[in-house]
Amino acid sequence: MIEAYTVEQIRAVEALALARDGDATLMRRASFAVAAEVAERVPAPHPGRRVVLLVGSGNNGGDALYAGAFLRGRGMAVTALLLSPERTHAGGRAALRRAGGRILTHDDPAGPGIIARAEVIIDGVVGIGATPPLRAAAAELIGQANATDALRVAVDLPSGIEPDTGQVRGTCFLADVTVTFGGIKVGLLIADQQAGTVVNVPIGMDMTGRPAEVIAMTDGSLRQVLPAPAPAADKYSGGLVGVVAGSPGYPGAAVLCVGGAVRTRPGMVRYAGPQAAAVVARWPEAVAVDSPADAGTVQAWVVGPGMGTEGQSITLLRWVLGRDEPVLVDADGLTILAAMPALLQARRRAGQPTVLTPHDREFSRVFPDIELDDRLAAVRRAAWVSGATVLLKGHRTLIADPGGQAAVNLSGSSWLATAGSGDVLSGVVGSLLAAGLPPLLAASAGAFLHGRAGQRAQRAGLFGAHALWDHLRADPDGIG
Numbered sequence: 504m505i506e507a508y509t510v511e512q513i514r515a516v517e518a519l520a521l522a523r524d525g526d527a528t529l530m531r532r533a534s535f536a537v538a539a540e541v542a543e544r545v546p547a548p549h550p551g552r553r554v555v556l557l558v559g560s561g562n563n564g565g566d567a568l569y570a571g572a573f574l575r576g577r578g579m580a581v582t583a584l585l586l587s588p589e590r591t592h593a594g595g596r597a598a599l600r601r602a603g604g605r606i607l608t609h610d611d612p613a614g615p616g617i618i619a620r621a622e623v624i625i626d627g628v629v630g631i632g633a634t635p636p637l638r639a640a641a642a643e644l645i646g647q648a649n650a651t652d653a654l655r656v657a658v659d660l661p662s663g664i665e666p667d668t669g670q671v672r673g674t675c676f677l678a679d680v681t682v683t684f685g686g687i688k689v690g691l692l693i694a695d696q697q698a699g700t701v702v703n704v705p706i707g708m709d710m711t712g713r714p715a716e717v718i719a720m721t722d723g724s725l726r727q728v729l730p731a732p733a734p735a736a737d738k739y740s741g742g743l744v745g746v747v748a749g750s751p752g753y754p755g756a757a758v759l760c761v762g763g764a765v766r767t768r769p770g771m772v773r774y775a776g777p778q779a780a781a782v783v784a785r786w787p788e789a790v791a792v793d794s795p796a797d798a799g800t801v802q803a804w805v806v807g808p809g810m811g812t813e814g815q816s817i818t819l820l821r822w823v824l825g826r827d828e829p830v831l832v833d834a835d836g837l838t839i840l841a842a843m844p845a846l847l848q849a850r851r852r853a854g855q856p857t858v859l860t861p862h863d864r865e866f867s868r869v870f871p872d873i874e875l876d877d878r879l880a881a882v883r884r885a886a887w888v889s890g891a892t893v894l895l896k897g898h899r900t901l902i903a904d905p906g907g908q909a910a911v912n913l914s915g916s917s918w919l920a921t922a923g924s925g926d927v928l929s930g931v932v933g934s935l936l937a938a939g940l941p942p943l944l945a946a947s948a949g950a951f952l953h954g955r956a957g958q959r960a961q962r963a964g965l966f967g968a969h970a971l972w973d974h975l976r977a978d979p980d981g982i983g
């Protein structure tokens with residue numbers, strides 16, 4: 504599991520490390536890590552390679568200057584552009600000068616040409632000590648840097664992203680790699696397109712025992728979380744999932760959702776609704792009936808994909824939400840909930856676990872008072888006010904539970920932006936809920952599996968949400 508932290512948490516641990524080791528030692532470790540990352544990525548021979556440092560007035564700029572001094576020591580041609588010459592980190596500046604680096608101010612007429620010809624650009628404008636948007640001079644330099652095809656390396660985080668939320672306001676450095684110190688900042692997981700590859704270097708800071716602000720599943724953690732059938736397993740022991748989906752207008756939603764569940768885990772899927780014949784035609788292993796009341800016992804329900812929003816659909820949703828088992832509500836089910844919030848409130852009062860899986864438009868329907876500009880804050884707030892675990896779909900899917908835990912999904916690709924892929928996701932997560940995974944874990948593991956399946960389908964050159972089925976379980980002995 505990847506764990507990410509707030510600036511406040513990082514600062515608390517940094518203070519301990521500073522008291523023990525001193526700031527010069529920490530900065531030396533940090534800047535050496537940046538230099539080492541550059542040296543590893545730049546093809547040999549290194550002497551003469553053109554490196555530009557964008558240097559702000561804080562310690563982030565200090566890191567960049569010391570990193571430049573290390574690289575100069577390898578023979579690279581290093582130029583620093585200082586945003587606030589009079590307030591630049593004195594030790595870093597002296598170190599670069601001693602090493603033979605060139606130091607210019609940000610408005611030097613030669614600056615744009617130097618940036619344009621750079622092979623490596625190191626962003627030391629701001630780190631965790633500043634909040635975007637960047638001031639004009641900084642934004643100008645970063646805009647020039649982003650227009651080059653140099654290797655772009657961010658020190659601690661790309662200048663321009665908000666470290667605790669990943670929000671980008673105004674210009675932001677577009678990093679190929681971010682070398683971050685002490686622990687991964689939450690914003691680096693959310694603003695993945697700006698952060699590039701994130702390399703975490705402890706530099707003597709130990710986050711052990713600190714509760715992560717946000718977690719993210721990995722292939723390794725998924726393998727540990729997913730239930731493997733025991734030797735004595737039978738078709739009932741892993742948990743049955745009930746699916747209420749589809750309508751005459753949307754028969755495919757039922758087939759896609761059941762497919763997601765069938766292909767996630769062995770066991771049994773019970774479909775209940777008007778598309779029983781279509782479901783069994785594609786998934787003979789599913790048990791299909793016309794009404795959920797006839798479906799028999801299940802350990803979790805999925806309700807909503809393509810079910811319609813009027814008449815009988817409302818009756819079905821009401822019936823499912825009256826059950827004690829965990830219920831995942833998706834798509835049309837969410838649209839009904841938006842019009843009938845009392846249904847959700849009743850479930851909360853009864854203490855029954857619920858998972859909601861909206862995309863942005865559905866989210867705004869169900870939670871009209873919650874702005875989506877800060878997506879992490881939004882999903883947390885939605886979980887808090889609804890008492891449900893909320894999975895907010897998107898390029899970076901975010902999940903929060905009512906207890907305050909949050910997760911971000913790191914797998915997937917824009918391949919998944921295809922009709923019906925959300926229907927598959929609901930079946931995947933429902934299947935994991937039925938297996939007994941707690942809602943946050945079921946949603947995180949399901950989103951990760953779904954994302955990996957999308958990546959594999961893309962690599963295989965396939966199109967269409969149904970292509971996800973064959974890629975959900977690539978490794979039959981485990982998962983992944």
Ligand SMILES: NC(=O)C1=CN([C@@H]2O[C@H](COP(=O)(O)OP(=O)(O)OC[C@H]3O[C@@H](n4cnc5c(N)ncnc54)[C@H](OP(=O)(O)O)[C@@H]3O)[C@@H](O)[C@H]2O)[C@@H](O)CC1
Pocket residue numbers: 517521526527529530533559560561562563564566628629630631632633634635636637638641658659660684
């Ligand atoms: N503590 C340590 O020993 C260690 C710290 N480490 C490193 O230090 C970093 C934190 O350093 P920090 O606290 O100095 O803050 P930092 O991120 O450089 O930003 C502050 C500067 O930004 C400026 N600024 C503010 N707003 C701005 C804006 N909108 N647009 C443009 N500029 C703006 C602001 O200027 P001012 O407002 O004061 O004029 C101020 O000068 C951390 O990320 C890590 O890299 C590591 O080396 C490990 C050891």
Ligand SMILES: Nc1ncnc2c1ncn2[C@@H]1O[C@H](COP(=O)(O)OP(=O)(O)O)[C@@H](O)[C@H]1O
Pocket residue numbers: 834862896897898899900915916917918919920921922923924925926927928953
């Ligand atoms: N640009 C994107 N990058 C990565 N994943 C995406 C992107 N756009 C959508 N997705 C994912 O694709 C799925 C789409 O779900 P949804 O919007 O419900 O589609 P549908 O209603 O057609 O089934 C979600 O899992 C979402 O996270």
Ligand SMILES: [K+]
Pocket residue numbers: 563626627628629630657658659660661662
């Ligand atoms: K930076």
